[in-house]
Amino acid sequence: MNGQVQITRDDKPVSGMRSVLMNLGGGFAALSVVLLLVYWQATDGNLGLVGNLFGSVDWSINPDFGAFAKAPWVIQLHASTAIGALVLGTVQMFAPKGTIPHRTVGYVWAVLMVTTAISAIFIRQINDGGFSFIHIFVPLTLMAVYGMIANARRGLINKHRNAVYGAFFGALVIPGLFAFMPGRLMHVMLFGG
Numbered sequence: 001m002n003g004q005v006q007i008t009r010d011d012k013p014v015s016g017m018r019s020v021l022m023n024l025g026g027g028f029a030a031l032s033v034v035l036l037l038v039y040w041q042a043t044d045g046n047l048g049l050v051g052n053l054f055g056s057v058d059w060s061i062n063p064d065f066g067a068f069a070k071a072p073w074v075i076q077l078h079a080s081t082a083i084g085a086l087v088l089g090t091v092q093m094f095a096p097k098g099t100i101p102h103r104t105v106g107y108v109w110a111v112l113m114v115t116t117a118i119s120a121i122f123i124r125q126i127n128d129g130g131f132s133f134i135h136i137f138v139p140l141t142l143m144a145v146y147g148m149i150a151n152a153r154r155g156l157i158n159k160h161r162n163a164v165y166g167a168f169f170g171a172l173v174i175p176g177l178f179a180f181m182p183g184r185l186m187h188v189m190l191f192g193g
Contacts, residue, residue, distance in 0.1 A: 063192065067188040067191055074119050078119040082112075082116045089172065110145050116139045117171070144170070
C-alpha cells in the first residue's frame with residue numbers, strides 16, 4: 001500500500017431492455033397526461049364519467065388559484081419548492097448526464113429538495129399542531145439527498161442514480177400525491193374549496 005486512495009466507478013451502461021422500459025414508461029406517462037388533458041378539455045373540466053366509475057365523488061375541476069395566495073407563507077414556500085423540484089427532476093432524468101449543466105441543475109434540485117423537506121417540519125395543521133405520518137418523508141429526503149451528493153462525488157454513479165430515483169419518487173412524487181387529499185392546498189387549488 002502506498003497510501004493512495006483508489007476511487008472505483010461502478011457505472012455500467014444501461015442495458016438495452018432497461019433503456020427500452022424507461023422510455024416506454026416515460027412515453028406512457030406523457031401519453032396519459034395528454035389524454036387526460038384532452039378529455040378534460042372535451043368535457044369542459046367535468047370528469048363526472050371518471051367519478052361514476054369510482055363512486056359518487058365530485059371530480060369536476062374548478063381551479064381556485066387564489067387559495068395559494070391565502071395559504072401561510074411556509075405552505076407557499078413548501079409547495080413552490082416541491083413543484084420546482086418536480087419540474088427540474090423531470091428535466092434531469094432526460095438530460096445528458098455527467099455534464100456541467102447536469103451537475104449545476106442537480107445542486108439546484110438538491111437545494112429545492114432540502115428546502116421542501118425543512119419547510120415541511122413547520123407545516124402541522126393536519127394533526128392539530130403535531131407531526132403527522134407524512135413527516136416521515138423529511139428525514140428520508142435529507143438522507144436521500146446526502147446519499148445522492150456523496151455518491152456522485154465519490155464517482156459511484158449507479159448508487160448516485162439509485163439515490164436520485166429514490167429521492168424523486170420516494171420523497172417527492174409519493175408525498176406529492178398526499179398533497180391532493182381533500183382539505184390540502186393542492187386539492188383546493190385544483191378541485192376548488
